[in-house]
Amino acid sequence: MAINDFKLQILSRAKLEVEEASQYYESKSKGLGKVFYLEFKSYSKTLKNIPFFEEKYNIVRILPLKKFPYTIHFTVDENEKLVSIQAVTSNYQDPNTTRIKL
Incomplete structure (x- = not known):
């Protein structure tokens, strides 16, 4: 079920x-940072739909x-039709020691 037109907010x-x-x-490797960023952007677009x-x-x-x-x-x-990205975390981070970002 595709639901279109959600607004996207990235904290x-x-x-x-x-x-x-x-x-x-x-x-670590030239160009790999851009690959990561593009994958994040692609998944962000998916969240809008x-x-x-x-x-x-x-x-x-x-x-x-x-x-x-x-x-x-x-x-x-759902009422405001808003997706709010709160965090993007590494699966290897220990949540008890990860510093809080503002």
Whole structure:
């Protein structure tokens, strides 16, 4: 079931996490950071059309990336037709030691 026309909001924390991951992958191999960023953008577009992926933490839903070990954490406001990306985290991060980004 495709539901179109959701607005997409990316919180500053998530933007910073995407930037950090892109820089990390770019430092490992030239062009890999761009590949990561493009995959994130592609999945973000998917969320605008089909935002109802697995609900993981109360109202927070998740969407894992396919090529990279990262997961997009987001909420959906059906009344406002808004998808809000809260965080983009590495599947290898310990949530107890990950620093909070503003």
